[in-house]
Amino acid sequence: MGHSTRLDELRGSGRAKRHNARTIAALTGNPGCNRRAVLDAAGIDKQKLAERVGFPGSFGQSRFALSRGNAFEAMLKSDDCALLREVLAADAGLDYQDLGADSLGDRHQRTVKVLADARSALIDHPLLTLEVAGQTVYLEPDLIAYAHHGRLQVVEIKSFAIIDGQAESAKVSGAAVQAAVYVLALRDLLERLGQDPSLVSHEVVLVCPAGFSMRPTAVVLDVRKQLSTLRRQLSRLASVTDLIDELPAGLTFDTALEPADLAAALSHVEARYAPECLSACELSVYCRSEAGGSTAALGRSVRESLGGIASVGEVLALAEGRREPAEDQAEAAAMLQAALRLRSEALSPVPPGAGDLPAGAPVAVSVVPPGAPGAPGAAS
Amino acid sequence: MSTLTALARAQAAATGRAQPIATVRHMHVHDHPLVLIPLVMAGEANAPLAAMIGTDPGRPRLLAVAQPRNRDERFAFAADLAEILVEYAGSFTTDTEDVAVDRGKDVRQRYVDAPQIWVPNPAGVDFLRLFGRSTRFLKTEGEYAVPPAVPLLGRWLTFFANTAEVPGSSLLVNAVQSLGLHWATGQSSAEDAQFGVQLAWIESGAAAARAAENGPVAGPATDPEFDNRVLAPLIERQAPELPQVLQDLLLPTWERMWRTLALLRRMPVGERVSLRWDLDRDAFTSFVQNLAEGGPPQPRRDGAVAAAARLQRLENAAARYAVQRAFDDPLVLAEYRLSGAAFAGVVTLANPDRVDDSGRRPVLRPRIMVHTTEPVRVEPGTSLTSPARPAQKARVVSISPAGDGSDVLLELSGGMGRKLVAEPGSVPTVGERLVLTTLSEAYRPGGALPDASETPWTHGGPPVYTDPGPPTGRPEGSGSSDLQGSGSPGRQDGLGSSAQGPGSSDLRGSGQPDQQQGYVVAAVRGDLQQPGAQLVGGPGGVLP
Numbered sequence: 022m023g024h025s026t027r028l029d030e031l032r033g034s035g036r037a038k039r040h041n042a043r044t045i046a047a048l049t050g051n052p053g054c055n056r057r058a059v060l061d062a063a064g065i066d067k068q069k070l071a072e073r074v075g076f077p078g079s080f081g082q083s084r085f086a087l088s089r090g091n092a093f094e095a096m097l098k099s100d101d102c103a104l105l106r107e108v109l110a111a112d113a114g115l116d117y118q119d120l121g122a123d124s125l126g127d128r129h130q131r132t133v134k135v136l137a138d139a140r141s142a143l144i145d146h147p148l149l150t151l152e153v154a155g156q157t158v159y160l161e162p163d164l165i166a167y168a169h170h171g172r173l174q175v176v177e178i179k180s181f182a183i184i185d186g187q188a189e190s191a192k193v194s195g196a197a198v199q200a201a202v203y204v205l206a207l208r209d210l211l212e213r214l215g216q217d218p219s220l221v222s223h224e225v226v227l228v229c230p231a232g233f234s235m236r237p238t239a240v241v242l243d244v245r246k247q248l249s250t251l252r253r254q255l256s257r258l259a260s261v262t263d264l265i266d267e268l269p270a271g272l273t274f275d276t277a278l279e280p281a282d283l284a285a286a287l288s289h290v291e292a293r294y295a296p297e298c299l300s301a302c303e304l305s306v307y308c309r310s311e312a313g314g315s316t317a318a319l320g321r322s323v324r325e326s327l328g329g330i331a332s333v334g335e336v337l338a339l340a341e342g343r344r345e346p347a348e349d350q351a352e353a354a355a356m357l358q359a360a361l362r363l364r365s366e367a368l369s370p371v372p373p374g375a376g377d378l379p380a381g382a383p384v385a386v387s388v389v390p391p392g393a394p395g396a397p398g399a400a401s
Numbered sequence: 402m403s404t405l406t407a408l409a410r411a412q413a414a415a416t417g418r419a420q421p422i423a424t425v426r427h428m429h430v431h432d433h434p435l436v437l438i439p440l441v442m443a444g445e446a447n448a449p450l451a452a453m454i455g456t457d458p459g460r461p462r463l464l465a466v467a468q469p470r471n472r473d474e475r476f477a478f479a480a481d482l483a484e485i486l487v488e489y490a491g492s493f494t495t496d497t498e499d500v501a502v503d504r505g506k507d508v509r510q511r512y513v514d515a516p517q518i519w520v521p522n523p524a525g526v527d528f529l530r531l532f533g534r535s536t537r538f539l540k541t542e543g544e545y546a547v548p549p550a551v552p553l554l555g556r557w558l559t560f561f562a563n564t565a566e567v568p569g570s571s572l573l574v575n576a577v578q579s580l581g582l583h584w585a586t587g588q589s590s591a592e593d594a595q596f597g598v599q600l601a602w603i604e605s606g607a608a609a610a611r612a613a614e615n616g617p618v619a620g621p622a623t624d625p626e627f628d629n630r631v632l633a634p635l636i637e638r639q640a641p642e643l644p645q646v647l648q649d650l651l652l653p654t655w656e657r658m659w660r661t662l663a664l665l666r667r668m669p670v671g672e673r674v675s676l677r678w679d680l681d682r683d684a685f686t687s688f689v690q691n692l693a694e695g696g697p698p699q700p701r702r703d704g705a706v707a708a709a710a711r712l713q714r715l716e717n718a719a720a721r722y723a724v725q726r727a728f729d730d731p732l733v734l735a736e737y738r739l740s741g742a743a744f745a746g747v748v749t750l751a752n753p754d755r756v757d758d759s760g761r762r763p764v765l766r767p768r769i770m771v772h773t774t775e776p777v778r779v780e781p782g783t784s785l786t787s788p789a790r791p792a793q794k795a796r797v798v799s800i801s802p803a804g805d806g807s808d809v810l811l812e813l814s815g816g817m818g819r820k821l822v823a824e825p826g827s828v829p830t831v832g833e834r835l836v837l838t839t840l841s842e843a844y845r846p847g848g849a850l851p852d853a854s855e856t857p858w859t860h861g862g863p864p865v866y867t868d869p870g871p872p873t874g875r876p877e878g879s880g881s882s883d884l885q886g887s888g889s890p891g892r893q894d895g896l897g898s899s900a901q902g903p904g905s906s907d908l909r910g911s912g913q914p915d916q917q918q919g920y921v922v923a924a925v926r927g928d929l930q931q932p933g934a935q936l937v938g939g940p941g942g943v944l945p
Binding site (some may be wrong): 084085086088169180182185229230294314316318323327336337357359360364366367368399 | 590748
């Protein structure tokens with residue numbers, strides 16, 4: 022069976038969701054998650070799936086934010102992109118081509134053609150492709166490729182404000198990763214055309230409103246770091262075909278299935294839940310409930326501080342000495358026991374003698390007055 | 402995250418109840434705080450939508466903006482907010498007290514109390530910072546004139562937002578961090594950021610927290626679903642019921658804010674909290690003085706020297722805050738014991754009368770031996786302090802393995818009076834249990850920074866101030882674009898302004914309002930200890 026038919030089977034009756042730069046960026050945020058890799062490869066509607074299994078997430082976008090974004094973009098592009106040209110310091114005679122109106126089929130061909138002989142132009146809505154997890158993914162970026170002096174530069178228009186040279190870091194880094202996806206796709210394209218991929222600049226231009234008005238400003242972001250992260254993580258995702266081969270025959274995530282059957286199907290593909298998923302993945306609330314009792318659900322830093330022990334129950338059992346540590350847990354167990362002893366000592370209502378508290382004493386939710394006050398002495 | 406806090410999270414997850422991570426309260430909680438819950442319009446650059454504000458839990462006041470994109474309505478909102486907030490802050494500028502400075506040679510004034518503003522979360526602080534930025538440069542005459550209270554509000558908000566960056570400051574505090582400082586929940590810190598959920602964990606446990614997840618947001622961002630289904634239609638048809646809808650949305654958070662205050666008030670307060678509140682009152686006093694003297698609004702961005710000085714103040718405050726929390730709270734100190742920066746033990750030998758007369762004049766240098774079963778990760782020669790006697794230094798003379806742990810020989814100096822015989826109780830006696838730590842409350846002077854006019858070229862040279870003249874600048878900021886210092890492609894905003902030359906810049910430069918000055922003064926003031934007059938060498942091992 023070909024892979025695409027297998028993917029169709031996994032998806033079932035629903036229409037395939039298309040990847041975009043945002044989903045690719047999110048994909049690379051947690052590359053160890055097989056579940057997301059498989060569901061995304063099959064184009065499954067994760068939001069619908071989450072609703073069906075009873076863990077709906079809220080991933081809408083506010084109308085206000087959308088309308089402001091659209092208004093900002095329209096303002097930049099109105100009057101033959103007058104404002105955009107100004108902010109890019111681009112030549113007034115520069116050609117502007119919007120490929121968005123074409124039908125999907127020949128749009129990619131047109132994109133290839135336009136980019137291949139672009140010398141000096143603003144190219145809007147090109148259709149790019151990228152290899153993600155062994156599949157060719159079409160990207161319809163809301164972007165402009167700015168060709169000048171024979172080089173291509175990605176222009177990202179975002180509507181978050183840059184105030185005194187500063188913007189919300191989460192939004193800037195999100196924009197940088199998305200732009201890096203486009204840079205990668207453009208470089209792939211040039212390579213296929215037999216041209217030098219380094220003609221696509223690793224510096225992208227971010228166009229945002231400045232201050233509290235809608236006046237645009239442009240800043241240059243160097244996305245080399247994001248590019249290398251993306252490349253590394255996309256190469257890891259290439260193994261998704263192997264993952265799919267290992268799935269039991271006949272397995273499907275068709276959202277028409279009963280919730281219990283869907284949950285059973287999901288259990289065949291392992292998730293790697295982390296609290297960061299909550300803001301990046303539609304299925305995260307389901308995975309969170311599945312990960313209950315694991316230290317990973319408390320956050321990566323908590324898990325690391327607990328010596329990498331996987332479950333909360335095991336952590337407490339080791340700390341209380343109820344469980345013999347495995348060889349590689351000895352160090353973590355000693356630290357946990359010391360931590361529990363110190364916690365219990367500080368929280369016990371009576372100041373104890375050194376180390377005479379039974380390990381594993383129940384931790385009372387109580388508050389003790391500060392330790393015996395010693396009079397702060399005068400200066401010597 | 403420290404292992405102790407991580408363990409508390411694990412315990413909370415296992416029991417379904419939040420666990421304490423502090424035994425005392427590490428912040429000042431005001432008797433008359435101002436609670437402020439801001440709400441913004443999605444997508445806009447910090448456009449206020451509403452705020453619930455007040456000092457009386459029973460009488461919240463709602464400020465609502467019917468059309469957040471309308472500039473006039475935005476400034477009407479700012480004027481209303483100014484009326485409440487500036488008046489509240491001003492109500493603390495009545496009574497002053499004398500504070501000795503320069504070792505008692507001089508006296509300065511300080512207000513006996515200061516304001517305290519509570520917002521739900523760190524994003525609420527960010528909102529206030531940006532709202533301050535958007536209003537403090539506005540002009541009060543001419544084409545885009547705003548009421549005089551608006552730029553004044555901007556300066557107050559900027560002041561509060563700046564103090565919120567100082568570790569341990571309690572002038573502008575947020576509920577999420579305040580709760581997180583004292584309790585660990587059984588969920589991740591990302592989930593704790595949702596105020597309602599975090600408080601539900603602490604008040605009622607895991608199940609209540611899950612139920613609270615779908616509750617109303619604590620702002621400043623609204624829920625997209627709410628925007629699309631409720632808010633957008635109301636704004637579109639300018640519905641008169643909009644304020645009521647916003648009131649209903651904000652009221653649960655308002656009640657939670659006051660419950661948070663009550664929870665924190667129930668804890669005993671840490672001994673050194675009042676010292677930090679003193680610094681807050683200093684900062685408040687100097688800001689009020691700056692306003693009264695007609696100082697300029699806070700600059701958009703600090704110059705290189707001002708930024709370095711500010712960073713140094715913040716680092717000092719962070720170090721001081723960490724030490725004070727550890728000295729106030731055995732549970733915080735336990736984290737240092739776990740990491741080896743502190744150990745607890747019992748005094749097994751003591752020679753309280755030992756006098757070292759090898760120097761020019763004899764000095765009192767008692768020695769004690771402490772036996773500990775905890776790991777000791779310090780070298781001989783290190784100075785240690787015990788939270789019970791913070792003014793006393795204990796120099797490690799030697800460490801030797803003994804029994805199931807080690808014996809640490811310490812030589813004491815300071816905190817024993819001025820005579821050659823120690824004051825009663827100032828030297829630990831045999832059998833006393835001690836915690837000794839490398840943490841110290843001693844003041845550490847920072848590096849010297851050049852004058853702003855001497856800024857080296859490596860740091861951009863002396864700052865150039867494009868004088869906006871009488872503040873007639875554009876109504877919106879003229880933000881330059883140097884996110885990465887690379888400027889806009891083709892346009893170099895930054896270079897243009899330096900053509901003015903350094904000549905006219907210094908007046909504004911040195912006159913920058915330095916509302917943090919109080920911290921530096923106070924840090925010097927707090928240094929009551931002098932380093933030991935002489936270090937006494939010689940082999941240890943046996944108590945002479």
